[in-house]
Amino acid sequence: MPLAKATAQTKGFLPVPFAQWPAEARLLLGMVALWCLLGLVVLGSASWWVAAREMGDPSYYLKRQAIWLVASWGLLYLGLRINLRRWLRLAAPALLIGAVLVALTLVIGSTVNGASRWLVIGPVQIQPTELIKPFLVLQGAALFSHWKRISADQKLIWLGVFAVVLGLILKQPNLSTAALCGLLLWLMALASGLPMVAMLGTAAAGAAVGVGSIAINEYQRIRVTSFLNPWTDAQGDGYQLVQSLLAIGSGGFWGEGFGLSTQKLQYLPIQSTDFIFAVFAEEFGYVGSVVLLLFLVLFGYVGLRVALSCRSNQQRLLAIGCTTLLVGQSILNIAVASGAMPTTGLPLPMISYGGNSLLSSLLTAGLLIRCSLEGAGLEPLRPRRDRREAAGRRSAPIG
Numbered sequence: 328m329p330l331a332k333a334t335a336q337t338k339g340f341l342p343v344p345f346a347q348w349p350a351e352a353r354l355l356l357g358m359v360a361l362w363c364l365l366g367l368v369v370l371g372s373a374s375w376w377v378a379a380r381e382m383g384d385p386s387y388y389l390k391r392q393a394i395w396l397v398a399s400w401g402l403l404y405l406g407l408r409i410n411l412r413r414w415l416r417l418a419a420p421a422l423l424i425g426a427v428l429v430a431l432t433l434v435i436g437s438t439v440n441g442a443s444r445w446l447v448i449g450p451v452q453i454q455p456t457e458l459i460k461p462f463l464v465l466q467g468a469a470l471f472s473h474w475k476r477i478s479a480d481q482k483l484i485w486l487g488v489f490a491v492v493l494g495l496i497l498k499q500p501n502l503s504t505a506a507l508c509g510l511l512l513w514l515m516a517l518a519s520g521l522p523m524v525a526m527l528g529t530a531a532a533g534a535a536v537g538v539g540s541i542a543i544n545e546y547q548r549i550r551v552t553s554f555l556n557p558w559t560d561a562q563g564d565g566y567q568l569v570q571s572l573l574a575i576g577s578g579g580f581w582g583e584g585f586g587l588s589t590q591k592l593q594y595l596p597i598q599s600t601d602f603i604f605a606v607f608a609e610e611f612g613y614v615g616s617v618v619l620l621l622f623l624v625l626f627g628y629v630g631l632r633v634a635l636s637c638r639s640n641q642q643r644l645l646a647i648g649c650t651t652l653l654v655g656q657s658i659l660n661i662a663v664a665s666g667a668m669p670t671t672g673l674p675l676p677m678i679s680y681g682g683n684s685l686l687s688s689l690l691t692a693g694l695l696i697r698c699s700l701e702g703a704g705l706e707p708l709r710p711r712r713d714r715r716e717a718a719g720r721r722s723a724p725i726g
Contacts, residue, residue: 359689
């Protein structure tokens with residue numbers, strides 16, 4: 328056996344070209360690329376009128392999104408290239424740093440619409456609650472996969488860290504992201520086989536915290552009441568949802584056509600971020616919306632197939648967490664835009680405008696594809712220089 332191949336196999340992975348990747352890994356990579364391309368197309372249509380009016384450049388948001396997309400694909404590449412064990416070791420310090428950044432938003436953060444969620448560093452706005460999501464999944468996989476083998480002190484410490492992180496996010500206030508992160512950790516714990524009694528108790532406690540947050544924060548309470556019947560105050564608290572529903576309804580069966588949405592012109596607010604699905608539904612109609620939902624179902628199915636093919640509990644939980652984060656957040660965003668849930672601030676992954684969401688989503692996608700590769704015992708092809716060195720070692724005499 329060639330020395331380089333033997334060395335790779337002793338590490339548990341075999342370097343292969345893209346054509347020999349597992350079908351799930353190749354399909355996921357193609358779907359992520361298609362998802363990002365769709366995002367640019369939809370964002371370009373949703374943002375051009377506002378960009379022209381406010382920035383004097385119809386492609387202002389599209390160009391900035393494209394720059395962030397290049398950086399985000401760099402993160403996806405790192406997710407593919409770096410061993411999952413290294414990512415799991417990095418999760419704990421990264422999560423703690425992220426918690427500190429979330430805490431800083433409460434002190435020196437930029438406040439928009441009553442919520443302090445951003446740190447402004449020069450021309451760049453950092454949203455720690457978005458960047459922390461993949462590391463929350465990584466640390467959840469690291470903790471729950473070894474739940475029965477770690478000490479009670481370690482369990483309490485990390486459960487306390489999770490509680491502090493969720494509490495800080497709630498304090499911003501950002502109930503939607505806190506609920507998403509809490510549900511994500513809960514589902515990963517459930518998949519790891521934790522006792523059902525503990526899971527039900529945790530779910531009840533989480534629901535109580537959510538109700539308490541709504542009772543304390545007036546704007547959250549208004550969102551819930553306006554969600555129940557937005558037409559009672561269509562020009563006030565229910566305005567966003569009413570305009571979103573009008574956009575979706577205007578699309579009909581086939582849609583108004585690409586670029587022909589009228590609600591995005593001066594009616595639908597935040598049409599490039601939280602309510603971008605409404606613009607998509609108006610332009611592509613019922614058929615386009617169903618195709619998008621089927622795409623998400625297919626992505627979730629492939630992600631679960633990756634989880635089933637994983638060799639270890641850590642990989643399996645990580646794949647479940649990554650799939651849940653990408654698909655679950657997408658479903659929640661669509662549910663908000665269509666009036667099935669109260670209005671929240673969750674972006675539509677890889678479609679809504681925002682660099683932080685792109686970075687988080689594509690790193691998550693890279694980790695999911697890495698799970699597929701390691702589940703098959705494969706490693707992405709090495710750089711050309713490494714291949715030349717490996718070839719030199721094969722040709723060198725042994726002994």
